[in-house]
Amino acid sequence: MVPNDTDPPDARSRFRTTLIRVLVVQAVAVVLLGLLQLVYNV
Amino acid sequence: MHWINWVIVIVYLVYVVVDGIRKSEDTDSIAGYFVANKSLAWWVVGLSVMATQLSAVTMIGTTGQGATDGIRFVQTYLGLPLAMVILGVTIVPLLHGSGVYTAYEYLERRFDAKTRSFTAFLFLLSRGMSCGTIMAAPAVVFSAIFGLPLLWSVALIGAPTVVYTMIGGVQAVAWADVKQMILIIVALVAIMAVLLVQLPVSPTEALRIAGSTGRLEAFDFSFDMTESYTFWSGIIGGTFLMLSYFGTDQSQVQRYLTARSADEARSSLLMSAYWKIPLQALVLLVGVGVFVYYQFVRPPLLYNPAHETAVAAERGAVYAAMEDRYAQAFSLRESAALSVADAGDGASAAAAMEAFVAREAEVQAIRGEALALAGDVTGEATGDVNYIIPRFVLSELPIGLAGLFIAGVIAAAMSSIAAELNALATTSVIDFYRRWIRPEADDAHYLRVSKGATAFWGVFACIVAIYAATLGSLIEVVNRYGSFFYGSILGVFLLAMVPRAGSRGAFLGLIAGMATVGFVNFGTEVAYLWQNVIGAGVVVVVGILLSGPGRRILL
Numbered sequence: 001m002v003p004n005d006t007d008p009p010d011a012r013s014r015f016r017t018t019l020i021r022v023l024v025v026q027a028v029a030v031v032l033l034g035l036l037q038l039v040y041n042v
Numbered sequence: 043m044h045w046i047n048w049v050i051v052i053v054y055l056v057y058v059v060v061d062g063i064r065k066s067e068d069t070d071s072i073a074g075y076f077v078a079n080k081s082l083a084w085w086v087v088g089l090s091v092m093a094t095q096l097s098a099v100t101m102i103g104t105t106g107q108g109a110t111d112g113i114r115f116v117q118t119y120l121g122l123p124l125a126m127v128i129l130g131v132t133i134v135p136l137l138h139g140s141g142v143y144t145a146y147e148y149l150e151r152r153f154d155a156k157t158r159s160f161t162a163f164l165f166l167l168s169r170g171m172s173c174g175t176i177m178a179a180p181a182v183v184f185s186a187i188f189g190l191p192l193l194w195s196v197a198l199i200g201a202p203t204v205v206y207t208m209i210g211g212v213q214a215v216a217w218a219d220v221k222q223m224i225l226i227i228v229a230l231v232a233i234m235a236v237l238l239v240q241l242p243v244s245p246t247e248a249l250r251i252a253g254s255t256g257r258l259e260a261f262d263f264s265f266d267m268t269e270s271y272t273f274w275s276g277i278i279g280g281t282f283l284m285l286s287y288f289g290t291d292q293s294q295v296q297r298y299l300t301a302r303s304a305d306e307a308r309s310s311l312l313m314s315a316y317w318k319i320p321l322q323a324l325v326l327l328v329g330v331g332v333f334v335y336y337q338f339v340r341p342p343l344l345y346n347p348a349h350e351t352a353v354a355a356e357r358g359a360v361y362a363a364m365e366d367r368y369a370q371a372f373s374l375r376e377s378a379a380l381s382v383a384d385a386g387d388g389a390s391a392a393a394a395m396e397a398f399v400a401r402e403a404e405v406q407a408i409r410g411e412a413l414a415l416a417g418d419v420t421g422e423a424t425g426d427v428n429y430i431i432p433r434f435v436l437s438e439l440p441i442g443l444a445g446l447f448i449a450g451v452i453a454a455a456m457s458s459i460a461a462e463l464n465a466l467a468t469t470s471v472i473d474f475y476r477r478w479i480r481p482e483a484d485d486a487h488y489l490r491v492s493k494g495a496t497a498f499w500g501v502f503a504c505i506v507a508i509y510a511a512t513l514g515s516l517i518e519v520v521n522r523y524g525s526f527f528y529g530s531i532l533g534v535f536l537l538a539m540v541p542r543a544g545s546r547g548a549f550l551g552l553i554a555g556m557a558t559v560g561f562v563n564f565g566t567e568v569a570y571l572w573q574n575v576i577g578a579g580v581v582v583v584v585g586i587l588l589s590g591p592g593r594r595i596l597l
Binding site: 015018019022023025026029030033034036037039040041042 | 113116120123124126127130131249250252253254256257258259260261312315316319320323395
């Protein structure tokens with residue numbers, strides 16, 4: 001669920017920035033764990 | 043345990059209680075007692091949120107799971123970051139700005155009193171029991187490891203927790219959580235550091251050994267809804283589970299209601315969004331590290347020392363023969379593990395891994411026989427996953443560090459139990475006592491009742507913990523039915539955001555959601571994480587259909 005149209009633009013922009021930041025950090029964590037699996041798991 | 047370790051544990055217990063109470067200010071009103079007058083900084087709340095979720099089961103059970111099953115459990119948390127971001131823009135500002143003490147209070151404003159009372163009742167039922175089981179898990183392990191009567195173990199964990207929660211309210215809980223979370227992280231990092239130093243192989247070789255048994259399989263991309271942990275169940279089902287837990291469970295909602303502003307409450311949840319998956323990976327990797335360590339140092343055949351003693355006393359000859367076979371199988375496995383560590387890439391590595399896996403299967407077969415024997419002799423459940431890490435800590439870690447880890451396990455138990463007691467008392471007083479019994483009493487009266495309610499739930503949790511073994515089947519039933527509530531309660535809160543939804547639809551939708559999850563649980567093999575999606579979906583659809591026409595105002 002995202003802020004609706006009545007939210008001020010800065011709230012929507014802040015949400016977008018936070019979402020992207022969290023997703024990037026998690027993508028890094030997932031890639032690292034994935035690498036562990038790819039390289040070492042048989 | 044060495045006396046220095048006991049000193050560390052006792053100093054920690056005294057410090058956490060005294061400092062928790064000392065940090066409690068303005069707890070002479072229910073706003074101070076229940077939501078700290080909305081005065082806490084985001085990082086205090088953030089650490090409190092994380093400490094509440096991380097229980098002793100994580101410290102001893104999940105690390106043990108890492109040792110026996112690998113790191114795939116991490117997939118359960120894949121949906122958490124997204125859930126936190128969603129909550130940050132929906133439920134968090136809604137609840138924080140509405141001036142409520144409990145999440146369920148909001149449901150009366152949006153729907154009606156029966157929807158509020160019903161969801162609050164479900165919370166009391168499931169959390170009241172789970173609080174006892176959270177206490178029972180480490181207490182039973184401590185009892186077996188240290189040879190303490192169960193009552194003492196329960197008292198060691200329960201008594202200080204009840205004292206600081208009852209006297210200091212939510213502020214004592216939050217400030218104790220901060221210190222407990224720091225202690226937990228220090229203990230986990232320390233144990234990992236010791237493992238890395240003490241392992242006779244390099245970290246790369248250790249990973250190769252663990253990986254050859256499949257313990258480094260972090261992700262399963264199959265779309266099998268009957269499999270407990272897959273990438274998709276974690277991303278989709280996990281998001282719904284975390285939305286429900288952090289968005290509608292009073293034990294978590296109450297944490298961020300104490301934040302100074304909705305923005306700070308949001309930031310506190312984002313701390314979990316950033317750190318939960320790395321922390322959970324660390325917990326599981328500690329278990330994997332212990333598994334590798336035990337390839338080179340022979341672990342006990344039975345990790346539960348009470349079972350070990352009982353079996354040796356009653357079937358000494360059989361057990362001794364088993365131990366001889368175990369020692370031989372261990373030596374062969376150790377050689378095979380070294381071959382895996384030394385092998386490069388290619389055919390020789392594949393052959394070494396194959397030989398190692400076969401040796402590992404032999405060791406596990408003997409362990410299986412020993413566990414079955416322990417079951418015969420004691421008549422108790424034979425799983426000993428929860429004993430692996432405590433046994434490792436006490437026999438292999440240096441003096442002082444073992445005390446630190448045991449204090450960390452107690453800290454993890456206390457932080458979760460304190461939050462539960464706090465939330466149970468708040469819901470009992472706000473959603474039942476003040477709502478139905480004494481609506482017009484003064485603040486001082488509610489404060490007295492709140493402290494009494496905290497003590498009541500504390501004693502209740504201790505009793506459940508003491509009789510956990512006897513109540514086993516009952517607790518299992520409550521926990522199993524508890525899983526019916528989570529997705530369905532989330533569904534009611536989602537429904538609250540739909541303008542046309544009304545109270546009749548919400549109440550009947552909730553019943554329909556729980557009934558559907560009940561059917562799915564007992565009638566199909568669909569895994570737990572998916573049941574949250576199903577429950578929430580049914581409540582929303584049925585709720586909208588049964589609400590009838592008309593548009594209502596959102597609070």
